[in-house]
Amino acid sequence: MNYDFETVRKRYNSGSFKWDEMARNGVKPSEDIIPFSVADMEFVTAPEIVEAIKSELDVSIMGYASPTSEYLETVCEWLRTRHQWNARPEWILPSHGIVDAFFTAVRTYTREGEGVILNTPVYYPMYSAIESQGRKLVDNPLINTGSRYEIDFDDLERKAADPNTKMLILCSPHNPCGRVWTRDELSRLGEICLRHGVLVVSDEIHFDLLMPGHVHTVFASISDEIANNCVVCTAPSKTFNIAGLQTSNIFIPNAELREKFLRSLMLSNPHPKCNILGYVASMAAYKHCAGWLDQAMSVVDTNRKIICGFVARELPEIKITDLEGTYLLWLDFNGLGLGFKELERINHTEARLFFDEGCMFGKAGEGFERWNIACPTRYVEEALTRLKGAYGKSSR
Ligand SMILES: Cc1ncc(COP(=O)(O)O)c(C=O)c1O
CATH class of the missing domain: 3.90.1150.10 (Aspartate Aminotransferase, domain 1)
Known part of the structure; x- marks a missing residue:
């Protein structure tokens, strides 16, 4: 079509x-x-998304919604077929948005004054998540080689080794520099963070938006150790242009980290919930679009x-x-x-x-x-x- x-x-x-x-x-x-x-x-x-929303309006009342098992399976199927990552439905915490999620992650896993690494220049709300919550921005500037940007791994190793540094927020693919990090680059970054006890929050909202010849690697797919040391933020919102429906999927394979994230969310909202039409649209998108x-x-x-x-x-x-x-x-x-x-x-x-x-x-x-x-x-x-x-x- x-x-x-x-x-x-x-x-x-x-x-x-x-x-x-x-x-x-x-x-x-x-x-x-x-x-x-x-x-x-x-x-x-x-049109498949529009039709799915219309059909839902015909049959549903707009009550509170939880993610159904069909929804969670559909999200995992997308990760499996499109990104070769075998994620489990129970790892998913639906969220209104990825910005919400990385703000929550900073609040949950770090304390005031602790350091969070960014590869700059980078998507500006990441600075706010760190600075507005009283954490310390640890800058690991990207190296501009002229036509592409690369991670300065020596600088990263030095900064991750500081015992005050607790987290790295990764933008993968990178906004605004347009990089799709290779598996080797991500492995190297992941190993450095593991070595120094730095948790990685991987914002992968752009993961489906790839130019020919480029392959996205889900950060958690690299190894079990790395999967246990990360939060992976995904969404159909950029992919299918449905950001206004505010539905994203946060994968936390490590049960302890997942529990902590959920408890932290529940401090401000005892029943975190998403938009019923967001679930419907996301499912239609992942199945048919x-x-x-x-x-x-x-x-x-x-x-x-x-x-x-x-x-x-x-x-x-x-x-x-x-x-x-x-x-x-x-x-x-x-x-x-x-x-x-x-x-x-x-x-x-x-x-x-x-x-x-x-x-x-x-x-x-x-x-x-x-x-x-x-x-x-x-x-x-x-x-x-x-x-x-x-x-x-x-x-x-
Ligand atoms: C890297 C990145 N993360 C997150 C977002 C926004 O995420 P959300 O709308 O789910 O909060 C954007 C939007 O441009 C983005 O580029």
């Missing part, structure tokens, strides 16, 4: 965080452009190629990091010699484009832009024309 990746539902004034934020920054409906910022897709929902996902990622791949080709030809001062996973392209505008404030001004007021500014992801992101390319190709082409108008040699 061929799905629709052309229709855009313009989400101005409809409560879409991404569209509202663009409008607040002065880019108006009349400009006929879409935001390229927050990580949800500008693709309409797969693999084909939709493959087609969506093929549009993302086309967009990536068009952008990379155009930028190399027309805007060679802008460097693009190889995209291995996610639909978030990481572009380095520093070669233009503009400060990041000026960059923001030009993007908004001259190019009339709205990306996520790199500095949101940490200091190393200054002068970068994160471009969400999960959208119809015609919008990417329009954005490139606008970029050329604003930054091309003839105009600047």
Whole structure:
């Protein structure tokens, strides 16, 4: 079946965080452009998901919901077939979101003042999970080799060896750097953390969003020892563009760690629960929408190629990091010699484009832009024309 990746539902004034934020920054409906910022897709929902929700509405009352065994089995089946990981249903704790989950993990497994490692630049709420809860950020900056980012393992070993360091929050695949960590890299990181008693919280929300030739390794699948020393956060939300339904699946293979997590959740809510339609949509997605996902990622791949080709030809001062996973392209505008404030001004007021500014992801992101390319190709082409108008040699 061929799905629709052309229709855009313009989400101005409809409560879409991404569209509202663009409008607040002065880019108006009349400009006929879409935001390229927050990580949800500008693709309409797969019809199988829409149908499943409609059918549920026909038969169900919207009461409190628990995950059914069919739900838990379906999630595990996805992990088995798509990611070759034999997870058990009892390892899953459903959660509203992965941000909630890593905030809870920090609170549960570390104490105030203890250190939590991040590979920076990285998804900005990870900084908040550490700092707003009185923990100490331990920075293990990624090494930018020009076209890709790598983990500085020597620095990681030194920082993990500090007895005050208790946790590492891993972003895998990495947002915003687009890396899909290899099994070898993850094993090395896992071994370092095991050696020094550092628990790994692996945020794998982007795990299904892979460019051709790249394979995601679920962190817990590496070995039993590593599985016992981690929390793996997954969700169908990015994969199938259903983030608004707020359903994610946190896998904790180690029973003691799982129990601790649950007890900690129950301190603020004695009956943690998720959205009934979120369960329904997730099940429909995992059972019936693999084909939709493959087609969506093929549009993302086309967009990536068009952008990379155009930028190399027309805007060679802008460097693009190889995209291995996610639909978030990481572009380095520093070669233009503009400060990041000026960059923001030009993007908004001259190019009339709205990306996520790199500095949101940490200091190393200054002068970068994160471009969400999960959208119809015609919008990417329009954005490139606008970029050329604003930054091309003839105009600047
Ligand atoms: C790495 C990463 N983790 C978590 C999230 C958000 O997760 P949730 O909506 O489940 O809280 C995002 C969204 O962009 C993300 O990129």
